[in-house]
Amino acid sequence: MKTKNNIPSQLIALILAMTLFSQCNSHKANEPMNTVIKDNHSYANPSESIVTHLDWTAELDFEKHIIAATAKLTLDNTPQVKHVILDTKGLNIVEIKNQDGETLNYELKPEDPILGSALLIEIDPETTEVSITYQTTPEAEALQWLTPEQTQGKVKPFLFSQSQAILARSWIPIQDSPGIRFTYTAEVTVPRDLLPLMSASNPVEKNTTGTYHFEMKQPIPAYLMALTVGDIDFLPLGQRSGVYAEPSMLEKSADEFEGLENMIAAAEELYGAYRWDRYDIIVLPPSFPFGGMENPRLTFATPTIIAGDKSLISLVAHELAHSWSGNLVTNATWDDFWLNEGFTVYFENRIMESLYGREYSEMLAMLSLQDLKAEIIEISATNPADTHLKLNLDGRNPDDGLTAIAYDKGYFFLRLIEETVGREKWDAFVKNYFNTNAFKVMTTEEFVEILQRDLIDENTVGLDSTFYQQWIYGPELPANCPQPVSNKFDNVEKALSNWQENHDTVTLDSSYGSSQWSTHEWLHFIRLLPENYGIEEMTLLDDAFDFTNSGNSEIFALWAVQIISNQYEAGYPNLEKFLVHTGRRKFLTPLYKELIKTEEGTEMARAIYQKARPNYHSVAYNSIDALLK
Structure with missing residues (x-):
């Protein structure tokens, strides 16, 4: 059944339910946001009491691998409030007080293996602040404490956090939901020979006291809380960008990222102003579990992208793109994760096309499609529903959604829209989408409504209700998936056939230019x-x-x-x-x-x-x- 707006009938109830959500989203960037979106991965009660600001004071103990801290939370309450509920995991609570220094009663609920423990704090409508004094444990899942031997320099210890998806609660008692945003300040004390950095305003050199102050003026969700500490130096790359790394990695990293300012400019040309003041990168030790993490103002990056020839910097384009898709407009729940990552892969490819040409970005797209098809086969064998863009992760770790589906199926869905309506109209829509929804959260259902209203209804295009159904709520890869085309990959396929016949490296170079191949061409060669x-x-x-x-x-x-x-x-x-x-x-x-x-x-x-x-x-x-x- 179709409606007059071509939205599947089963989406109507969900879209109508977004009325209240849209009202919640009408706030200005730094105003409280009393969102009522249900997040199955958080115990928080934002419809009664919501955190709007965090003031964090912390001292790090590298011998015991613990952080002793006080988290002072500013609250926005309803008249009926009796508790504020925070997410915690493995935290040792010492005491909790209100803005007047009065001790508050609290209850720490039994721990769930995935979600941790709900912290219920008794408050009344006049409670504007709660201050929680606590300690982390050495087992805090977000934090990795490295010995000197595990670092590049082999002399001093190192610490870094990884809060996404729901691990911020293991080092800060907070409402750990992507649908809840807050500003923060911090005072962090570390050994005097180490430098701390956060997803905030950062120092560029060590001081003599070991105590540092940070501020994040733009509201962020808890998963973007980040901390790293180590023997770290800094080099500027431009007026608003630079790179941090251990001393032995710094020059090499700066050389790899020397075009960062051009990348920022290319991103702004596409989809509007960069809104986070600075964009710096820190190259972490090799144990960092991801390629990169888009912490605002300070992208965390793996050293595995330092190839010496700038061939892997599409990852930087990806993390930079998150400054719009994810950090600026954020998935309301982890079931909507594709809204973060699908847009980011699309934006990443457009940045790379702008800087290096269509042929280069099409190679990236073809590799993505290969990865996506392989992962769909693997996922479909056990849980076909996990190949939907809109997920159902209730009762599961949201890390289960960190697959090629969110990233690459999301990308090809958005690329299909672009190819159907035309790039000019699509770019205008995306730029307006980021600007209109800046510092807000987004569900899949609201995105469908915005897409229908602001783009599809304005154009005569060949998209009907099955379009949404197949891509967002359907399994696997629809038949109308865009197909990237790369002449360079055609050349690689011919080169491999030639190699199979004569195993001649001279011919491979003279006829197919193998000595000039990019990383992506060699990857295609090995995959074949x-x-x-x-x-x-x-x-x-x-x-x-x-x-x-x-x-x-x-x-x-x-x-x-x-x-x-x-x-x-x-x-x-x-x-x-x-x-x-x-x-x-x-x-x-x-x-x-x-x-x-x-x-x-x-x-x-x-x-x-x-x-x-x-x-x-x-x-x-x-x-x-x-x-x-």
Whole structure:
């Protein structure tokens, strides 16, 4: 059944329900936001009491691996309020007081393995602040305390946080929902030979006291709370950008990101002003579990993107794009995660196209489509509903939604709209979408309503109700998925056929230009290798191109799958070294999955993991624990 607006009838109730949500979203950037969106991954009661500001005071103990802190929360209450409910996980609460210094009664509920413990604090409508004095534990899931040996410099310890999706509650008692935004200030004390940084205004050098002050004026959700501390130096890259890293990594990192200001300018040209004042990057130790994390003002980045030739900086474009999609307009719940990531992958590709041309961005899109198709097959075998864009993660860890579906299926859905209505109209819509909804939250249903009203109803396009149904609420990949085209990849496919025939590196270069190939072309080449390639063929390839010793993490990680599947023993030492010293989950998961396909590989995986696990963040080792259980 269709309505006159071409919205599926089953969406009508959801869209009508957004009336109250839209009223909640009418606030200005720094005003309280009494959202009533139900978030199954938070205990918070924002319809009764909502946090609008955090003032955080903390002292870090690198010997005990704990943070002793006070979180003073500013509240906006309804007249009926009796409690404010916060999310916590593994926190030791010392005392709780109100703005007058009066001790408040509280109850810490039993801990759920995923959600942690609800902290119920008795308040009345006149309670404008609660101050919680507490300590974290060494097991806090968001925090990874590194020994000096686990750093690049090998001399001083290091700490970094990873709060997404629901781990902020393991180091701050907060309403840990993406639908709740607040501003914050902080005073952080660390050993005097270390420098702390946050997702806020940051220092650029160490001081003599060890105490530092931070401010985030723009309201953010809790998952964007970030802290890192270490032997860190800074180099500026422009008037509003720079890079932080351990001293031995700083020059190399600055060289890799030297075009950052151009990237920011390209993003602004597409979709409007950058609203976070500065855009800095910190290159973290290799145990960081993701490629990057879009913490406002300070992107956290893995050192695995420092390839020496700027070939992997699309990841920076991705994290920069989050300054609009995700940080500026945020998914209301983790079931709507595709709104963050689908838009970001789309925006990333447009930035790369603007800087490096359509051919380059189409290679990225083709690799994304390959990844997406492979992941759809894998997910569909166990839970087809997880291939929908709109997810149902109730009762599950929201990390289960961190798949290629949100990222790449979301991207191709948005690309389909662009190709259907035309780029000019689509760009105008997206720019208006970011501006109109800045510092607000968004559900899938409200996005459908906005899309219908502001774009599709204004144009005659070939999109009907099945369009939304198939892409957002349907499984797998619809037949009308856009198909990227890359002449460079066609050339790679011809080159591989030639290699199979004569194993001649000279011909491969003279006829197909292999010596000038980008990382993406080599990735396509390796992906096309036949199954069960064989030791002899692997050896010939490795002798010719030295994949086993590649300093490019993307190339080696893909080649390592071939090392495992073909039992190429010459590659085992580097495989083990990579698994032990690299904590990026994107690389770890497929390699461990490939290892456990055989009994011999499973034994190898467990032996390597015993050495590697202490180097992994909880986000990574929780995933690998489940694989090797």
